[in-house]
Amino acid sequence: NLMGWWRWLHPSPGEEDQKKELRVTRTNAKTLFWLGLTTLVVTACFGLVASKLHTLLPAVFSLPSAFPFLDSFVTVISIAATWLMVQKRVECWAAWLMADVIATYLYFAKGIMFVGIEYFIFCLIAAFGWWNWHQEARKYTV
Known part of the structure; x- marks a missing residue:
């Protein structure tokens, strides 16, 4: 997306890597906690609405x-x-992997095999991205 493209190419001072782009970092525990909690609450709300849409x-x-x-x-x-x-x-790839694993299951369960295979491939991409960014983030940890 445009916001990500801009953010990656225009990091704040101290956030850049050797290429003067935004460097890969880890998310602190407090942010992960709140992001996880927000994700669960919003999921519950959306799920409740989705379960009632037919009525x-x-x-x-x-x-x-x-x-x-x-x-x-x-x-x-x-x-x-x-x-x-x-x-x-780095944690974005864990989130993508969770989404892709569940989506793979959902598409196969719904009988949409081609898209299920596509999401399985996305799982592999997310696993590789996670490994790659983990290696990249290690360059900047003290």
Whole structure:
């Protein structure tokens, strides 16, 4: 996204790597706690709404959602992963991996095999990204 592109190319003083781009860092425990808690609360709210959509808007949603809370979690954790990625935090890849593993399961469970395979490939990419950024962040830890 444009915000991430700008953030990566225009780091604040002291945040740059050798290429003068935003360096890869780790997220502190307090931020991870609040991000995790927010993710769970928003997931619960979205999941509750998603589970009731067929009763709230029956003309649009004739059937109940098969996996309202898992679908909501994938959405919310993906937003959190994007925010972490904009900050170039190692933990973004853990969030992407969680989203991708659950999405892989959901698509296979729904019988959407091609997209399930696609998300399995995303799992591999996220695992490689996590490993790569972990190595990169180690260069800057004291």
